[in-house]
Amino acid sequence: MLSLLFALIDRFLLPARAAARAGWLREAIYAHRGLHGPGVPENSLAAAEAAIARGFGIECDVQRSRDGQVVVFHDRTLDRLIGQGGALADHTAADLAGMTLLDETGTAVPGETILGLRQLLDRIDGRVPLLIEVKSAPTQRIAPLCLAVRRLLEGYRGPVAVMSFDPRVAAWFRRYSPHVVHGLVVTEAGRRTLLARLKRHLALWRARPQFLAYDIADIANPVVRLARRRGVPVLTWTVRTPDDASRAATYADAPIAEGPVLLAAPAA
Incomplete structure (x- = not known):
């Protein structure tokens, strides 16, 4: 009975007509944090250029520096990608711009x-589609970060969309910047209790996303099937293996991929 109720509300709140604006998302393969690897750090200019050279779209992560600037970085802390302790949010954008990135082998890459x-944005310049994942914390006010992202996107002419695990982000863009395509990132992460399901549906209902980016491990599910039937594009992450690629082709509209499976994908 609850599953039927969830499905009925999902059907009502998934914005099929608005999602038509996000249809271009189906037309690309997305390089997860850019086309990175040995000698090319994730979320770097080199990773962006490598993706552009192959004709891949780019997925990146953004968060806020101490002085309110939007920086491109995945982790909350600097340990893995910089090799020093501390939180990214404790540093200004100028401080961060002086920190050299490490590649996946832990080697510093000069100039990155x-x-x-x-x-x-200036480097991509509309040459390939861009997905911007907005990173937030449950206790964080999301309006300052969303507003900062929106301001940077003003005048940008290339295909771009924002997305987040946080449904407040998509809801903010829907209300205050509806011209920016906005989506919800979803994972079940093994949590399949009734309470976990309810939380995921509440996130969906709050976000009312124009597209979904769903965990490849959970991609075969009724929410994804309903979204695609209603014309809502579904991306899936992170596609790393041939089996992942096969599942993505079956259940999703476009992959967000990395590693050998991405390198094996045809160039645009």
């Missing part, structure tokens, strides 16, 4: 530093 979102 933490980017501002403006730098990345």
Whole structure:
């Protein structure tokens, strides 16, 4: 009975007509944090250029520096990608711009530093589609970060969309910047209790996303099937293996991929 109720509300709140504006998302393969690897750090200019050279779209992560600037970085802390302790949010954008990124082997790559979102936008310049994942914390006010992202996107002419695990982000863009395509990132992460299901549906109902980015491990599910029937594009992450790629082709509209499976994908 509850599953039927969830499905009925999902059907009512998934914005099929608005999702038509996000249809271009189906037309690309997305490089997860850029086309990175040995000698090319994730979320770097080099990773962006490598993706552009192959004709891949780019997925990146953004968060806020101490002085309110939007920087391109995945982790909350600097340990893995910079090699020093501390939280990214404790540093200004200028501080971060002086920090050299490490590649996946832990080797510092000269000339590759933490980017501002403006730098990345200027480098891509509309040549390939861009997915911007907005990173937030449950206790964080999301309006300042969303507003900062929106301001940087003003005047940008390339295909771009924002997304987040936080449904407040999509809801903010729907209300205050509806011209920016906005989506919800979803994972079940093994949590399949009734309470976990309810939380996921509440996130969906609050976000009313124009597209979904769903965990490849959970991609075969009724929410995804309903979204695709209603014309809501479904991306899936992170596609790393041939089996992942096969599942993505069956259940989703476009993959967000990395590693050998991405390198094996045809160039645009």
